Amino acid sequence: MQPPRRLIDVEIDGAAVRVPEGSTVLDACRTAGKDIPTLCHGDTLTPKNACRVCVVEVEGSRTLAPACSRTAEAGMVVATDTERARHSRKVVLELLASSTDLSTTPRAKEWMADYGADPARFGEEAATVAQPPKVDNDLYVRDYGKCILCYKCVDACGEQWQNSFAISVAGRGFDATISTEFDVALTDSACVYCGNCVEVCPTGALSFKTEFDMRAEGTWDESEQTTTTTICSYCGVGCNLTLHVQDNKIVKVTSPHDNPVTHGNLCIKGRFGYGYV
Numbered sequence: 001m002q003p004p005r006r007l008i009d010v011e012i013d014g015a016a017v018r019v020p021e022g023s024t025v026l027d028a029c030r031t032a033g034k035d036i037p038t039l040c041h042g043d044t045l046t047p048k049n050a051c052r053v054c055v056v057e058v059e060g061s062r063t064l065a066p067a068c069s070r071t072a073e074a075g076m077v078v079a080t081d082t083e084r085a086r087h088s089r090k091v092v093l094e095l096l097a098s099s100t101d102l103s104t105t106p107r108a109k110e111w112m113a114d115y116g117a118d119p120a121r122f123g124e125e126a127a128t129v130a131q132p133p134k135v136d137n138d139l140y141v142r143d144y145g146k147c148i149l150c151y152k153c154v155d156a157c158g159e160q161w162q163n164s165f166a167i168s169v170a171g172r173g174f175d176a177t178i179s180t181e182f183d184v185a186l187t188d189s190a191c192v193y194c195g196n197c198v199e200v201c202p203t204g205a206l207s208f209k210t211e212f213d214m215r216a217e218g219t220w221d222e223s224e225q226t227t228t229t230t231i232c233s234y235c236g237v238g239c240n241l242t243l244h245v246q247d248n249k250i251v252k253v254t255s256p257h258d259n260p261v262t263h264g265n266l267c268i269k270g271r272f273g274y275g276y277v
């Protein structure tokens, strides 16, 4: 059991909030009821600071601060909705949307409208990472035309959770992409099909094959899906499974991130072994 943490006072947009010491500015903003956009932030991963869509102004700081990684300090004065912060988020969204496909990124459309982002202003010749989806196994699909290079999948596959190191960043600059070793098919890689990368991907670049196929045929409908959290029956660990069901069929399996043992991670059996149900 963790020892109790001291509480510190922070000011967010003029309102006083109290958060446990060690919290991030994002935690404090959320405590104050502020809706800060995030993409590369993962609630089960160490912050990577890759996207910068979460920036806020911290009094006394020369530069904008990424809320997801900056630690809140006692007496800190934060402004979340200044012109400077909004402009920065707008440009981040424009750059991402002009080069990648954000069509399956939850809330991207809403944020683009909110910040007045106009990716089209870079013109039709804007550089793009568009490429065909990689469909090389029956369990999950890698559609890197939707990848924002947030590194969450790499961290989940590597030292932060799975320790399989099946995927990493290959190439540099605009040619950087997430890849298996030597770009081999997933079936020839070190992948163990835990799907923990799919669990953390914020854009749908990684998705269940079921979801990919249903989207392609136009039958994927989250408004028609129910979720039920249950216990995996394969072994004694007792992982929590959240079953997403549409038309009486399981269409994907996620896992609660607040589980103190598994933190949203599963193995291949819990994640994909539901065919017997």
Ligand code: SF4
Pocket (backbone or CB within 6 Å): 153, 156, 157, 158, 162, 164, 165, 166, 167, 190, 191, 192, 193, 194, 195, 196, 197, 198
């Ligand atoms: S399914 Fe698991 S092992 Fe395979 S790439 Fe994803 S995180 Fe790594």
Ligand code: SF4
Pocket (backbone or CB within 6 Å): 146, 147, 148, 149, 150, 151, 152, 153, 154, 178, 197, 200, 201, 202, 203, 204, 205, 206
């Ligand atoms: S595949 Fe998804 S999780 Fe991995 S870097 Fe791209 S957007 Fe992030």
Ligand code: FES
Pocket (backbone or CB within 6 Å): 037, 038, 039, 040, 041, 048, 049, 050, 051, 052, 053, 054, 055, 066, 067, 068, 069
């Ligand atoms: S969400 Fe904070 S830097 Fe990406």
